[in-house]
Amino acid sequence: MKKITTRFGEIEYDPANIIHFPEGLVGLEDLHDFIVMPNKKKGPLFWIQCVDHPEYAFVVTDPTNFFLDYAVPEPGEEILERLKAGKNSQLFVLAIVTVHPDQKITLNLKAPLFFAPESNRAVQVILENAPYDVRTPLPEVNASET
Amino acid sequence: MLVLTRRPGEGIVIGDNITIKIIEVKGGGIRIGIDAPRETKIYRQEVYDRIRQENIEATRWDMADLDILSDDLAGRTVKK
Numbered sequence: 001m002k003k004i005t006t007r008f009g010e011i012e013y014d015p016a017n018i019i020h021f022p023e024g025l026v027g028l029e030d031l032h033d034f035i036v037m038p039n040k041k042k043g044p045l046f047w048i049q050c051v052d053h054p055e056y057a058f059v060v061t062d063p064t065n066f067f068l069d070y071a072v073p074e075p076g077e078e079i080l081e082r083l084k085a086g087k088n089s090q091l092f093v094l095a096i097v098t099v100h101p102d103q104k105i106t107l108n109l110k111a112p113l114f115f116a117p118e119s120n121r122a123v124q125v126i127l128e129n130a131p132y133d134v135r136t137p138l139p140e141v142n143a144s145e146t
Numbered sequence: 147m148l149v150l151t152r153r154p155g156e157g158i159v160i161g162d163n164i165t166i167k168i169i170e171v172k173g174g175g176i177r178i179g180i181d182a183p184r185e186t187k188i189y190r191q192e193v194y195d196r197i198r199q200e201n202i203e204a205t206r207w208d209m210a211d212l213d214i215l216s217d218d219l220a221g222r223t224v225k226k
Contacts, residue, residue, distance in 0.1 A: 008209050023187075027198025041216035056205050059212060066222075078184045098200060099207035105215060108204065111197040126189055126197055134200045141222065 004054040011037070011049060018051060018120065022082050025124045026111060031056055034122075045097060063095040063107055066138050072127060075114055084119040091116055096124075098135060106135035 001012050013035045024031045033051040044065040050056040063070045072093055075083070085091060092115040095107040109132035115122040150158065157167040164186065169177040180188060 025201050026194065028201050039212065039216060041213055041220070043216035043220040044222070045212060045216055045219065047212065057207075058201075058204055059207055059215075081185070096201065096204045097207075098204045099211045099215065103211060103214060108197070108200050110193075111200070124197075124201075126193060128189065128193055134196055138222075 002051075004049075004051060006049055006054040006057065008049075008057070011035075011054075013049075013051065019048070019115065020121050021123060022121060023123060026126060028056070059097040059099060059105075060094045060113065061097055061107065063093065063109060063112065066107065067109070067136075070109060070132075072112055072114075072125075073130070075125070079114060079123060079125060082123050083114060083116040083121045085116040085121070089116055089118050104137065106133075106137050108134050109136045110134045 001014055003010055003012050005011075017035055018033045019036065021032050021034065023029060031050045031053055034048040035051060037047045037049050037057075039046045044061045045059055046061070047057055047059050070093075075091065080086065080089075083089075083091070094113040094115060095109055096111070096113065098106050098108065100106065109127075110130070111124055111126045111134065113122050113124050152158065152168045154168050154170050157165055159165050163181075163183050165181040167179040167181075169179050171177075182188060
């Protein structure tokens with residue numbers, strides 16, 4: 001087990017559980033290694049903590065929790081290579097969540113993460129031609145449904 | 147910044163395996179063709195900058211936010 005000091009205090013993690021971003025995130029290319037942190041609360045959100053730069057952490061979610069029809073194009077070969085994944089490998093798509101000062105959240109559906117559990121690798125891709133927004137608010141729900 | 151003047155049909159070679167060609171100049175826009183290895187990431191700058199900015203914004207949250215949001219969103223997900 002290793003220890004790091006994060007914005008949220010000391011965290012102990014098993015290096016075997018690291019998710020490796022070979023290219024970091026867009027504009028944050030130095031952030032390579034993350035661990036998935038269990039959320040104490042139930043619900044669709046969880047967070048990933050950067051290990052090599054412990055001041056960085058992101059809230060993420062499975063976007064299909066909120067957007068059933070969210071569809072990302074099949075990743076091309078160059079993305080599969082970065083993920084060390086094959087055509088039939090299982091891949092998860094995750095969206096980074098932005099928490100705004102009013103505590104509303106938006107999902108970055110324009111630049112989702114592909115995660116390959118087989119290799120524990122992930123990449124952030126930019127869907128330049130898809131009609132998705134960097135700040136997609138959650139769909140409205142009717143009071144009667146909540 | 148290196149500044150060069152090119153005409154349509156002319157190009158620029160960057161390093162050993164990136165070639166940029168000016169295709170045409172039309173109505174204030176310039177069409178550019180890029181030959182680069184498949185693994186080279188190429189983005190429109192404003193798109194790249196926007197994602198970068200959002201990634202940085204997304205690092206600004208605290209644990210209280212996550213707790214409150216998780217409570218709000220519990221049961222909020224669509225059924226699959």
